[in-house]
Amino acid sequence: MKTLIYKPLLMLWVMIPFLVTGQTDEKVTNTMVPNLSIDYEYYELDNGLKVVLHIDKSDPIVAVAIQYGVGSSREVLGKTGFAHLFEHMLFQESEHVPQDQFFKTIQDAGGSLNGGTVQDGTIYYETVPKNALETVLWMESDRMGYFINTVTQSSFVNQQEVVQNEKRMGVDNTPYGHTSYVIAKNIFPEGHPYSWPVLGELEDLKKATLKDVKEFYNKFYGPNNATLVIAGDFDVSQVKVMIEKYFGEIKKHGTNKRLKPQNVTINKVKRLYHEDNFATAPQLNMVWPTVEQYSKDSYALDFLSEILSNGKKSPLYQILVKNRKLTSAIGAQSNSGQIAGTFGIKITANDGVDLDRVEVAITDALKVFEETGITDAAVEGIKARLETAFYAGYMGVMGKAYALARYTDYTGDPGFFKKDLEHTMAITKEDVMAAYNKYVKDKPYVVTSFVPKGKLELAVSGSQKAAIVEEEITENVQTAIMDSANEVKKTPSKIDRSNAPEIGEAPPLKMPEIWAAGLDNGMKVYGIEKDELPIVNFSIVLDGGHLFDPEDKNGMANLFSNMMMQGTANKTPEELEKEIEHLGASITMNTHDESILMMVSTLKRNFSKTMALVQEVLMEPRWDREAFNRIATRIKNSIKQSGSKPDVIANSVYKKVLYGKDHPFARPINGTEETIDNITLADLKEFYNKNLSPSEARLHIVGAVSQSEVFSALDGFVAWKMKEVDIPSFNTKNTRDKSTLYFVDVPNAKQSVIKIGYVAMSRTSADFYPAEVMNYNLGGNFSSRVNLILREEKGYAYYAETGFSKSRMPGTFTASTSVRTNTTKESVEILRDQISRYKDGISQEALIFTKNALINSNARRFETNYALLRMLQEISTYNLDFKYIEREESITNQMTLKRHKELINKYLDTSTMAYLVVGDANTQFQQFKHMGFDDVKLLDKKGNEIILKEVTKSSTNK
DSSP: OOOOOSOTTOHHHHOOOOOOBOOBOSSEEOOEETTEEOOEEEEEOTTOOEEEEEEOOSSSEEEEEEEESOOGGGOBTTBTTHHHHHHHHTTTOOSSSOTTHHHHHHHHTTOEEEEEEOSSOEEEEEEEEGGGHHHHHHHHHHHHHSOGGGOOHHHHHHHHHHHHHHHIIIIITSTTTTHHHHHHHHHSOTTOTTSSOTTOOHHHHHHOOHHHHHHHHHHHOSGGGEEEEEEESOOHHHHHHHHHHHHTTSOOOSOOOOOOOOOOOOSSOEEEEEEESSOSSOEEEEEEEOOOTTSHHHHHHHHHHHHHHSSTTSHHIIIIIIISOOEEEEEEEEEEOSSOEEEEEEEEEOTTOOHHHHHHHHHHHHHHHHHHOOOHHHHHHHHHHHHHHHHHHTSHHHHHHHHHHHHHHHHSOTTTHHHHHHHHHTOOHHHHHHHHHHHTTTOOOEEEEEEETTOGGGSOTTOEEOOOOOOOOOOOOOOOOOOOOSOOOOOOOSSOOSSOOOOOOOOOOOOOOOEEEEOTTSOEEEEEEOOSSSEEEEEEEEEOGGGGOOGGGTTHHHHHHHHTTSOBTTBOHHHHHHHHHHTTOEEEEEEOSSEEEEEEEEEGGGHHHHHHHHHHHHHSBOOOHHHHHHHHHHHHHHHHHHTTOHHHHHHHHHHHHHHOTTSGGGSOTTOOHHHHHTOOHHHHHHHHHHHOOGGGEEEEEEESOOHHHHHHHTGGGGGSOOOOOOOOOOOOOOOOOSOEEEEEEOTTOSEEEEEEEEEOOOTTSTTHHHHHHHHHHHHSSTTSHHHIIIIIISOOEEEEEEEEOOOSSOOEEEEEEEEEGGGHHHHHHHHHHHHHHGGGOOOHHHHHHHHHHHHHGGGGTTSSHHHHHHHHHHHHHTTOOTTHHHHHHHHHHHOOHHHHHHHHHHHOOGGGOEEEEEEOHHHHSGGGGGSOOSEEEEEOTTSOEEOGGGGGGGGGOO
């Protein structure tokens, strides 16, 4: 389960000017948006369960979302983190759903599921083929009304460990990970529901008892505190009967009171600092207390955050980036929740910049904002951008279910978006300035300085040390917990809940209609018309990418793709940015190992204009020197700042170990600080002239446009002339003949990142998809062997997985996880042992599960524009036929135990794999010398071997 950290306001889903028509009565609300049907029926059961039903026949699938009115804000001091812990607990078992069967049952039906917790709520959600809907309702009702008797001390302790691992991974082992904690503690007074993190205090989680769990469940998990939303292809009358059958008899209990606003003020500026173990650059956050969601000012503050920081004309950009060159990364954000809000500015400074200068610069930028004011055009530009985001939020049945559930829970009205939209579209420049004057101008704030260890002089003057408790690395002590052998007491029910409902025949695979054509200049075009929403998504793949990078100028392709978005021959960077904003579009370019990818989204009505702009970007680059210098600085900052992250270090060193230093895959796509300094603007011009050709370009397009409309918009590409492009090829194969343990030291790391594998095969290999089928039970899904052991059984990790990577050249097989430091050795042993044992083969039952999960899930593959776009890109990249998914279904169906075992023995040999650990060498390295590896090596963060006699100094090795 993931913890969703996001703005509860849902503004991205609702900012759009459109007409709302229809009628409302006590039971039914019909709301129509042009080209978007969101009709729904709303009613309540006698026990208080709120139900929202939305029909969507576009795909044979159904989404179910259950929102509970319980987030971290419902907790109390000393018992924090319970809402998130409970989210995890409810995936374990219930009275009629056995241990670990929630995920497995849904996956077996071809579905997906997860949950999330925020300050103001907890949500559980599933998307399944429509034949599995009753099964989902049976399971959701069972954990709502028939769960608490199954909770044992051992299962509780296990999930405590999983949640703590999630915190270690996302907070303790991450640069600036403690920032939100420090801000919340100092913005909100002690005891305020927003004064502690969603994940809770580590000590609270450790001391929580079984009694605490049961009290929490009884208070918040009643049907009267929940909203059930079903969206998709179903029969309303039949579903109403199912809902009454499974949920109707659950008795209401606990509370369902919505919290009242508890806005706060602070009476003086508070300055705090923290020496961050993982940070390589200083970061400043300046935060003001504001107001709760859905208030008029909360909307204006969202606009304020955009105006202050979004774009090259914004005051923060002009002062901090362009003029004073203090940073290459700025950001402002309004966060309004149900009971309070904050407004914050975040600046990650350039290397060595004193944060006093940053604080002064922010103050100066705000003064410039006060003097220059806000234009009507700026406000309208924000609205245009967010219109596209609104439609994207309702893409697919889960997007609709998610939105309806949260509106119902937060406001009591699933149709509240009407008022939400009206409030948004009514915002004026005067409203934005009034909100600024009320909450920001000359008001006290909290400012945090997170600086690299040993660089305290960079913190804002007068700062006090932030109260952060960092976990100590201790020896792993396993405590055996004996649960009572008594049989679980069953809660009485009017129906027989002991067996899952029969899952009917799965809907047949129905491939979308794909069209393909080409331009005379060699550009290939692939498309799928999907008119559910008035938006268009398309991508252009330019072959080569990182493969073109010279070793001494590594990162050139990435710098080039960044520069291509910095204006055109006829538009300055600012003018290009403004035009994209005016169209409500998004255009990005990113470099990958074997290609450069341009991703575009736009409104249907602006499709032709957006395509013309894309053509201008690709065919008429600007080569702006000021932009070049700025982008180069930004990339170098990113390289330096990410270089301390254990997961980034692991990915980089792992590729070097497997591919060897001379292979492009072994070199970081971003380059290094040194190689970026070697690249000139002339190099980028040469890169463009030599490597970009329509003959090496593939356009993929999905949305509310026909093939003829697409080709009408492509007229401008006719002038793009074909040229010969030489894409480098590299000898790529596995040469490993022994097992080697490589260890990279990150002193005081709270978790160890583990990667195990070797160079396997390309995506075009005939064995690639069969090998994916083979891997599914080992580590290809939540219910896989390695995840169930390391996460669910041992509680060592938040996740564990195995898989084959996709590329034209041979990719990797990798087993990966991130575990708490004191379980590093045991976790490596478990992964190595499970891969080795897998050679014994799997059971017939496991093979059937694999087939069901993979084949039935195909019903969900075509739901969103993004999913279809990925499918088109895979077809064009690997030269697959349009019916390749049907062929993969056939391969899955024909998989036998014998063939499965053959693939295991061919592709999974632990005796020749590389074993990489990134963690605290001082406490973990020595033990690997006695684990039977052929070699054990200590490496630095760049992958270079350190002489073993230096091991004792590793704890200070930076």
